[in-house]
Amino acid sequence: MNCLSALMNRFTKPHQIDTPPQNEYIESMKIKNHLLDDPKVDTSLQSPNVSKGTIKPEIIVLHYTASGGEDGKGDATYLSRASSRASAHVVAGRNGSLDQIVPFNKRAWHAGKSEYKGVNDVNDFSIGIEIDNWGWLDGRGLNVPEDQIHHETRNGKKTWEKYKPEQLEAVDEVIGAIVAKYDIVDIVGHEDIAPGRKQDPGPALDEFTAKMKEKYLGKAKPAPKTEAPSKEGTKKVTGDGLRLRVRPNRHATILTHLYKGYEVKVLQENVFPGWDKVQYKNKVGYVANQYLT
Ligand SMILES: [Zn+2]
Missing domain, CATH: 2.30.30.40 (SH3 Domains)
Known part of the structure; x- marks a missing residue:
């Protein structure tokens, strides 16, 4: 042991004893002017693909991009071009990168023809999060290693790319910030609100979505029952x-x-x-x- 390390130990040890677990220090993500206000989030790209007026978000819709790439820049850039005629509020890259390209109180164009509990046009009352992922892989010749493949049959497809842990961690943080700010009653997949037309985010995200619902909507804000009580x-x-x-x-x-x-x-x-x-x-x-x- 040299002198320097002896010194460091002397000063660091007592301090460490009083140090709370690391996560006590993680500040939750904030939202300011309907944009995530956090060094991890890039808001420099703002998509022109939004409707006039404002919305009051009530549900969160999760998507996959059906694309490659490590960070989400490619998709954020694409969705920020007028010619794409599409957008989402947030894009989450495989490496955990986050881009917010539409403020949460603006109507982004992510859900298309859709319906949630009998209400059409889900873009009117939802926040869309695009997660970078190929989606189904069957016969597409994509070079996804076996340990990154989720095997489960849905919509006639058998293999799906797994979502990356750092990516889901980032989406988790974003959902936490949204739920703290807006009156969110449900978290759904695009396939749930556009069945037969959409397959994203697919079975590889089921476990995560269920976890998010339990974590953020479980006790404090119960989600409406799947079968809404109906009485004429x-x-x-x-x-x-x-x-x-x-x-x-x-x-x-x-x-x-x-x-x-x-x-x-x-x-x-x-x-x-x-x-x-x-x-x-x-x-x-x-x-x-x-x-x-
Ligand atoms: Zn989608």
Whole structure:
């Protein structure tokens, strides 16, 4: 032992004893002006592929890019070109790189024709995260080593690229930040909201998605049951000026106002937590069900 190491030990030892576990020091990722505010996240590319106005995100949609590359720059760049006519909020590279190319309160173009619990156009109320991954591999001649292959049959495909641990760690952090900031009720895969049309993120991500739901939505914010309770019938409006909206959220366009004593036909109860899908005359929309009896 030389003098220097003796010195270092003398000063480092007592300090180490009082050092809490390393993860006590990891600050959670923050969101500022609807952008992730963290040295790990590159927000320099901003995609023009967004709709006018703002959204209130309620679910998170996970995707794979069906592409190669170590970091997500290639995909972030592609999705930031007007010609791609597509975007997502966040791109996560295989090496854990993160690019946010659309602010979370803007409508990105990631879900396409889609439906979540009877509500169309999931882009209107969701955050899209693209994760770099080839997806299914069957017969594509991609050079993916065997230990990186997930074997499970779905949609007629048998082999899928595994997601990288550092990549999932990064996505985990992003989801944590989003859930802390917005009122998120579910985390789904693109295939869940566009079945028959989309296969991403595929079976290789199932375990991670389940883990995220348990970690972030498990106790504090229970996700709505897969089978939303449905009961046809009529209910009466209990308040004056109740808003019938095009979508089940407080920022959605108002179709009409309903007044005390009006009767509405209930098409689906609690389609989203706190919202019933109802019909009044020829108008179908959503109302906060605390004002129905
Ligand atoms: Zn997708």
